[in-house]
Amino acid sequence: MRKTALIQVAGTAACLLCSTCLTARAEDADRFRPYLRFHSGDVDPLWNVDDLWSIGVGANFNRYLGGELAFDYFSRDWPQPGAVAEISSFHLVPEVRLRYPVLHDRLVPYVVAGIGPSWMQVKDNKPWNINSRIDVEGMSYTAALGGGIEYFIADNVTFGVEGKYLWVGSIDGTVDGVTMPVDLSAPTFTFGLRVFFDENKPRQFVSYEANPRSRFYFGVRLGGQALTDSAWVPGVELAPEQAAWGGTVSQTGGLLLGADFGRNLGAELSFDHVNHIIDTAALGPVSEYGQGWVLGSLRLRYPTGRWVPYALLGGGICYTEKKDQKLGGVGQTIDTGGMHPAVGVGAGAEYFIVRNFSVNAEVRWGYTWGHDFGVAGVIPTGTGDYSYLAGTIGFRVYLFDL
DSSP: OOOTHHHHHHHHHHHHHHHHHHOOOOOSSSEEEEEEEEEEEEEEEHHHHHHHEEEEEEEOOSEEEEEEEEEEEEEEEEEHHHHHHHHEEEEEEEEEEEEOBBTTTTTTEEEEEEEEEEEEEEEOOOOOTTOOEEEEEEEEEEEEEEEEEEEETTTTTTEEEEEEEEEEEEEEETTEEEEEEOOOOOEEEEEEEEEEEEESOOOOOOGGSSSSEEEEEEEEEEEEEEEEEOOSTEEEEEEETOOTTTTTTTEEEEEEEEEETTTTTTEEEEEEEEEEEEEEETTEEEEEEEEEEEEEEEEOOBBBEEEEEEEEEEEEEEEEEEEEEOOGGGTOEEEEEEEEEEEEEEEEHHHHHHEEEEEEEEEEEEEOOOOOOEEETTTTEEEEEEEEEEEEEEEEEEEOOO
């Protein structure tokens, strides 16, 4: 199971749900409207594009013209001449957006174009090339051209799909000291939500209502995580993944489905991916340890106008698998992976920009146990546990009232 599969299934389900459940009148507007866009996509079987995420902050200037600062991330194989490693790429592209609303301003086809900086870094050697010394890291530029179509499911929320081609300027990388060009140009296809920071018909904030109603939401969070207990089984530790920030903080992200019940109580189902490296005293790093955390949590809220501090407490499962073999794991039989119990606690605060859209910052601690690990003939199979601390920022889109 790829680490984003569960998250993307949840995102697809949420988007389909919101597109069928919202029935209020929704349409575009001819005025300046700032927004946040979140899209996801993964079309590796077609175009060798993996772990694709896209976030944009922008504005419609009028009925037909807009602008956006788009941040796209994906990884793909570097073939020289065969695939030797997976490369991560980050693209920050200012884009012009030309729009043409139709069907009473509910359906909006558009085109986008722009150019901006990008950054590339080697992520993982391929298993058949594990002994090679590969070095790829550097800045370049990206030119984007594409289009999409979106449908207003609320007067400030759209669901849409977007396709574009990213021309990425090549940089030099090395394989065992031999310099070769790295070209990650690729087509991308994504789907997701665009949320405008104003409503055509502003409504009272739920926190000001005498009897706040219950509401269903979809959310996204992205940030970093660091191990707080890395000791695993005897002679084995977990370590930050190769792409860790500062060598200690690794990337994490997830999707949320939840509901607020009245003023103070809520429930949330979260889908998060976490990644570490299995580091052994006998063999060194042997593989990555991919994890999908699925937790059901109670959310205790204390609304104070637009600000809502909250606490989280929950439990669930942590699905794990070994992936992206390292040098120490070559020729070894590794015993690990499966379903394990997990718990989490956290706290955060969200700020409502409009009635149905909030941004948030959050700190969480997760703990999981009952993980088996062993290497045949080298490390006896044992059972261990570990924990991590995550800090994330994100948003929640309130899709409909219950």
